[in-house]
Amino acid sequence: MRSKIFPIILIAATIGLAFYAYPIIKGRYFQTKEVRLDASSEPSSNASAPISAETPANADENNVPGNEETIIDNQPVAPTTNVFSVIAKEDCDSECKNFIGDKRDYCNEVCGFKTINENVAGCENLNGLQKDYCLKDLGITKKDFKICENISDSNIKSTCKNRIMEDNVDDVMSNGNIPS
C-alpha cells in the first residue's frame, strides 16, 4: 500500500509544479513578440544613413553585449536607521545650506558644524533649544552621558550621546597596536 501512495504523491506534486511552472517558463522562454519599442518604427523616416562615427568618449570597445564582466552580487541596500527625524543625513552632507535662520542653527548643532563651547556653564538658566544646545556642549565637554539625558530635543540628545561615544572610542583607537 505504502509503495503505491508514494509514487501517486510524487506524480501529483509533479503535475502541480508543472501547472505553476508553466507560466514562468512561458514568460521566460516563449514570449510572444508583443508591443515593442523597436527603433525601426520610431525616428522620422527621413533620417539619413548613419554617418561616420567614432567611438564615444568612454565607450570601451570591449563593451559589447555578450562580453560583460561578472559583477559582484549584492543585495538591496537595507534602509538605514536615520538618527534625524527633521534633519536628514543629506542636510548634514550639504552642510545645512538648505536652511536659514533658526532651522540652520538647529541643523548646525545637530550635524556638528557648530563648534563645541568647552567653557559652557549655566545651562539651567536657559530655556528651550538654547538649553539643549548648552547641555549638549556640556555633556560632550565632560564626556558625561547623564547630562545628555537631560536634553529635551531628541536630535540634539542623539548628537550629544553619539559624540561622546565617538570621542570615547576614538580616544582609545589610537593606542591599539593590534596584531597584524
Next chain:
Amino acid sequence: MAKILKLSSVFLAFFFFYFLGTAHASAAGYAYKGIAFYAFENNSATGTLPVYKFYSASRGDYSYTISESAKAKLIADPKKIYAYKGIAFYTYNNNSVANTLPVYQFWSSSRQDYYYTISESTKAKLIADPKKLYAYKGIAFYAYNDNSIANTLPVYQFWNASIQDYYYTISEDEKDKLMFATYGKEISVGLWSYSKNDLSSDAFQIEANKDYEIKDNTGKVLAKIAGNSLTKVKYAGNYKLRIYNSISDILVDREVQFESSDGNNLNLIFNVHRPNSTYDEYRGKIKLRYSDTSQKIWVINLLPLEQYVWGIGEITGTGDEDYNRTMTTAFRTYAYWKILYSTKYATEGFKVDGTPNNQIYRGYEWELAYPRIKDAAIYTQGKIAKYGSDIALSPYSSWTDGRTRSFEERWGSTDYPWCQSVKDSYGKNPTMTTSQLFAAGNHMVGISAHGALKLATDYGWDWNKILGYYLHDITIVKTY
C-alpha cells in the same frame, strides 16, 4: 517504477533548485559600464525631444523611445508589458542638428533586453556576431559622442548581469547610487592638513591614472586634465586656492575637488604626492577644503566604504583569514557608524581621520602590498555588526587582562549593550598587569584583537563566531 521515481525526483529537484534558486536574482545590482553617449538633461536646447523610459518587470528590461506614438502604444497596451517611467533625457529624433550621431537600438530575445550604442564599430560587431545575440532594430534617436556641445551631459550605461539588462541614466545622483549599491556609501577621509603658511610656500600636487576634472565648491567643472598632467594648488590668501600648472591659473573659493572625467571614480587612482609619506596613491575623489574653524586646508579622500576598507593599515592580513574577516568587519562597522553619525570632524569636512586617531588608512599602495585585507573584505563585503536596529559600533583593543569590560563599566553608559564583559583568556596579555594594560591604551571594551587572532588560529573559530563572542547579541547584517 524505480526509474520513474528516480526521474520524477530529478525533475522535482530541478524545479526546486532552478526556480527557487533564482527567485532573488533581481535583487542584484547594476555595474557601471561607461558613458554611452551625450544628451541633454532638459529641453532648453532647441529642437530636442524627450526620450521616454519604460520598464518591463516580466522581462527585467528598461527600454527607451523618443517616439510619441510608441509611447502612447505602450501605455495603451492592454497587456501592460512595459510601464512608463518618465523622461530619461532629451535629444533629437533626426540628424538635422550638426554633430549629432545615430544611437542604434538592438534587441536580444534570449536576454529580453534592449541595448543602445552610438558606436559604429560596436554596431558592426553585433551585426556580425555569429551567435546573433542582439538583433539590429534601427536608429533609436540622435545624440552626441562627446561633450563638445554646450550643456550636453553624459548618459551613463549600466549592466545588470542577474536580470540581463542594460540601463541608461543621465542623472549623476542615480549614477552614484547605482555605483555605490555595490561598494557602499561614500566615506570622506581626512588624509592630512596644511596650515595657510605651509600651503602658501609648498604646493599640493596631484595627478591620476586616467583623465580627471577639476571642480569648484558648486560642482562646476573648471577644467578637464589628462591623467598624467600634474596639477598644483597653493593657498592664495583670503580663503582662495590657486590652481595651476596643468591649466592657466584659476582662483577658487575655499574648496577644489578632483574626480574622474569619465564619471567612474571606482577605478580612479590619484597620486597626491603626500609630503613625508610613502603612501601617495588613493582611490576615488580628492578634495582640498579650507576650514573656517581650524583655518587649515585639509586633503580629503572621498571613496566608497568598501574601497576604504581595502586600504586600512591597521593590519597586514598576514594572520589567519578568519581573523582578517573579523577585523575587516569591525573596520567596516566602525566606518559605517561614522558615515551616519560622526560629528567630530564636521567643521573640517570629513567623517574619519586616516591617521591612528581613528583607523589607519593608507590607501591604494597598502591595498596592493597587502592583498589579503582586500580578500577578507570581499569575503565579508557590505557586512556590519548590528544590535537590533543599532549599528554595534565597537572599539577594539589589542590585549586584555583575561576579561573584556562592558561599555557601562568603562564609560558609564547603558546605551551600548552589545559591549558586555566576557572572559578572554585568549587575548590575555602574558606579562602586563591590568594597570599597565590600561596605561598602554588597552580599554578592553569590545573586540579583543589578540583574542580574535588566537580563536581563529588555534581554535578554528570562524569570524561570525568570534564577533558573536565578543559582541553580545549582535547579528551580522549585509548592508550592501
